[in-house]
Amino acid sequence: MKKYLPSFISGFGAGVLHIVPVAKSLACCLIVPLASFTALILDRRANPTVEKISMKKGALVGLFTGLYAALFGTVFDLFITLVTKNNDIVAMMPELQKMISAFPLSDAMRTEVLNLFESVRNDIIQYGFSPLYTFSIIINNTVVNSIVGTLGGLIGAQIINQRLNNRNEY
């Protein structure tokens, strides 16, 4: 467990920041990569060494950070949706309806698309939960955060190793 603690802490932080609008607007797309970088630094503090970080370790720490961020991000998102009975999908509906009406779609397709989106929206407004929405955010968060986290881990490991190089030169 100790091995995954830095990823757990950083992933939790990233999951929280994902739902804080101000933090999200400042860190933007760098939340999860920065969390991976932080996890690597925490790991180094916990296990002090002068050796360089292997790319495999960087990628693994990043991957776990991304997965934890996805887990906490999903749980927080679902919880907030359940409590407030509102989320991005509900907010997006008027724009979506306008868009669908403007598109040159066949009547059958337009009705089908609108019914599908309406059912998701109604589920969220009524119960604060939609199976389709839940499924989509679980897949989205897991795939996107694990990829972004792994890439962040790779880049973070390079930066830490280069800093080590610079220190050794002076």
Added chain:
Amino acid sequence: MWTAGIFYSCWLDLFNFLIYGYPIVKNTYSLVCHQDPAKLINFSCGNSFVCARCLGIYTGLLINSFLHIFHEIKLKKDFRLVLLATVPMFVDVVSVAAGIYDYSKTIAFITGLLFGSILFLYLYNGLQNLIIEIFKR
């Protein structure tokens, strides 16, 4: 593909069936960008799915990856390079947040582009070393 997805609204004109995936794809990009409507890039076919700065970062990554096919740029063993690329973006974010000047999509895009271009060097080097480490075993 990732950069192409940013312009999903424009692809809808060509492939109508993509409308089914619109909320899911928009939600996917919301994981990597705040999608503040005032900071999105507007096209005649609709808005981009990420803000000007994120679009700059992804464009920088994409352009540098294309350039890399023709000419490999070696990453210098100096971590100050990434600091240099981060400073303009950081200064812009802080200045806008502090109200020193108003948000400019052009500045955000350019600072993002610079950061993304440098980030690619680290990413490419990291992936290259990871592959070497895996196949060494």
